[in-house]
Amino acid sequence: MPVGVEGPTLTLLWIALVLLACSGGRESGRSDAGARRARDEFRQNPVVRPCLALPLAAVAPCLGRGARSLIVAMFAAALLCGCAPLPPKGATKASWQPSPNFDQRRPNLVIIHHTGDDTLEQALRTLSSPERKVSAHYLIGRDGRIVQLVDESDRAWHAGKSWWAGFTDINSVSLGIELDNNGREPFADAQIDSLLELLADIRQRHHVPPANFIGHADVAPARKDDPSRFFPWQRLAAQGFGLWCDTTPPPAPIGFDLAAALAALGYDPRTPEASLKAFRLHFVRADRPLSAEEENAVASCLLQKKLSPSQ
Numbered sequence: 294m295p296v297g298v299e300g301p302t303l304t305l306l307w308i309a310l311v312l313l314a315c316s317g318g319r320e321s322g323r324s325d326a327g328a329r330r331a332r333d334e335f336r337q338n339p340v341v342r343p344c345l346a347l348p349l350a351a352v353a354p355c356l357g358r359g360a361r362s363l364i365v366a367m368f369a370a371a372l373l374c375g376c377a378p379l380p381p382k383g384a385t386k387a388s389w390q391p392s393p394n395f396d397q398r399r400p401n402l403v404i405i406h407h408t409g410d411d412t413l414e415q416a417l418r419t420l421s422s423p424e425r426k427v428s429a430h431y432l433i434g435r436d437g438r439i440v441q442l443v444d445e446s447d448r449a450w451h452a453g454k455s456w457w458a459g460f461t462d463i464n465s466v467s468l469g470i471e472l473d474n475n476g477r478e479p480f481a482d483a484q485i486d487s488l489l490e491l492l493a494d495i496r497q498r499h500h501v502p503p504a505n506f507i508g509h510a511d512v513a514p515a516r517k518d519d520p521s522r523f524f525p526w527q528r529l530a531a532q533g534f535g536l537w538c539d540t541t542p543p544p545a546p547i548g549f550d551l552a553a554a555l556a557a558l559g560y561d562p563r564t565p566e567a568s569l570k571a572f573r574l575h576f577v578r579a580d581r582p583l584s585a586e587e588e589n590a591v592a593s594c595l596l597q598k599k600l601s602p603s604q
């Protein structure tokens with residue numbers, strides 16, 4: 294018997310093998326070859342391997358009578374699982390013909406928020422509370438500490454009712470990043486430094502285009518105003534995260550339609566006033582209100598950058 298492996302441990306190992314056999318890859322969308330690779334990796338585990346080398350007859354004396362009965366039942370269940378694989382998730386009337394040509398879905402938007410809290414601990418309590426039902430993939434403290442709360446492949450509950458470029462379920466196509474900030478203060482340099490590092494890592498892995506780094510207020514303009522006016526969008530855009538027009542851009546073309554331009558940028562056309570307010574919060578950092586011609590020029594410049602081949 295392998296050193297340090299007791300009867301209950303062996304039982305758990307056999308249970309794990311049966312679960313692997315039953316999973317088969319059908320329900321998760323994994324191919325049969327992928328399931329076989331997972332089982333092979335499990336069998337090569339240094340703790341598991343010597344146990345699996347023992348025949349059942351050799352293992353059984355190490356176990357109690359009840360455990361031996363459990364193993365027999367598990368082998369029977371494994372045979373049944375092999376004969377009746379679980380159906381895949383999808384249309385109920387569709388036949389199942391697996392293809393090996395797939396991988397994980399990738400997020401294509403990054404939504405930046407501020408927490409509205411005064412401390413990282415307050416934000417963590419909110420984002421991990423079952424009662425509040427809100428979360429984010431990442432939370433960044435004022436000191437630059439990064440906390441991951443949700444796996445990137447999972448759907449965090451950060452955007453709520455929202456819209457961007459026709460998408461109405463923003464949570465399903467985005468990563469959410471919360472910044473520990475109460476909304477009435479500048480964002481700490483250490484925090485923005487960590488954010489830039491995180492965004493660079495996300496961009497490298499998921500190939501998110503520059504125009505798709507946006508704020509919560511952009512996707513939910515009628516409900517949200519974060520990140521606040523203190524957020525340094527210009528600094529992010531200089532690193533390729535978001536759009537920006539640095540200087541006074543040339544005038545917009547004659548007949549330029551600001552509402553149509555905002556919709557083309559991604560804003561919700563159903564809430565024109567709120568969308569215009571969110572546009573100003575994000576892209577207009579002047580010490581005075583801009584004229585209509587100046588706002589048109591900024592929107593026209595941003596639209597040209599979004600549509601540029603380099604994007």
